[in-house]
Amino acid sequence: MIPAKKNKNLQISLLEWYDRAKREMPWRKTRDPYLIWISEIMLQQTQVKTVIPYFERWVSAFPTVRSLAEADESRVLKLWEGLGYYSRARNLRKAAQLVVDQFDCKIPNTLKEIMTLPGVGRYTAGAILSIAYKKKVPVLDGNVKRILSRLFRLAENGASTSSQKILWKTAEEILPEERTGDFNQALMELGATVCLPSKPGCLFCPLQTYCEAKLNGDQHLYPPSKPKALSKKIEVSAGVIWRGGKIYIQQRLKDGLMADLWEFPGGKIEPGESPEECLAREIREELGVEIQIQNKLMTIKHSYTQFRVTLHVYKCRLLKGKIKAVSCQQWKWVDSNLLSQFPFPAANKRIVDSLS
């Protein structure tokens, strides 16, 4: 809980700052729910500067919900051209038709109803209700998350569901009774112009005397950075080749990634290739033999620093050919209960564990 007095003072300071420092934006000259709605959709993941010309053109082309509802989709998309996330435009048109048909041409003014419109999630719903209808409803976007995290030293970055929940709750608690729409916009404005992600301008911040992170001098620690996105995903096949009670393994080259470790043969699945096709190809290329795939043993997901690997593991046997391994230091046929003596990379280790 936020102490009532602190909350009140903080609200006053922020609103004073907003009145003084807010930037001019076309949608700040209106309280038409339709126009507020359009602006909020356009502003999703899109910067103000980019949105302004699109908004102006849109208002001229579709000044009312009805004009949008009656427009051809191709014309709507043409106006959106270059703005990205095109489903926003398609949803906007669909939602406009819903508003005309089911809500008597009026943008709904309750959270429950407005969120039935395609493209309107909790953020957008909160923005429209608070700005256009003066309802006391919070918003939570990237800016507000960052500010709340710093203001209350919340170790939340919004990554998990529970973290989201805490942030929404806080966004609600902090809300003033009056001027809720301005207050919400003020939070976002502060996040966009002062409380920046990397270099927060605390010296110019109207909330500097309330901000727990600033008071502790550790504002740079909030919000805690999200775990690095595991950008690249790769799919790999590996084969457990049995011959007379023994299993084939090979030792990786002495340089490079996971040097000198042992592994099961296999490789990366190429586009359009099935895991089985991949395995047969890789073994043909690396060992010079043909194999028969008997059955799938397991699927392993494993994260490396730079990759997230899905490893498809198959039990196989040799069909024909004599093994002559390339791109490995040496190879061995090993009794399954001796496999664990050899060092394997983590993902391969899980195959070993299942075999012994």
Add this chain to the structure above:
DNA sequence: AACACGGGGTT
């Protein structure tokens, strides 16, 4: 909870 969706700005 992870992912796709897009383009532009920042580091």
Add this chain to the structure above:
DNA sequence: AACCCAGTGTT
């Protein structure tokens, strides 16, 4: 080049 951004819908 990676990361971030006034998010939402789908799986």
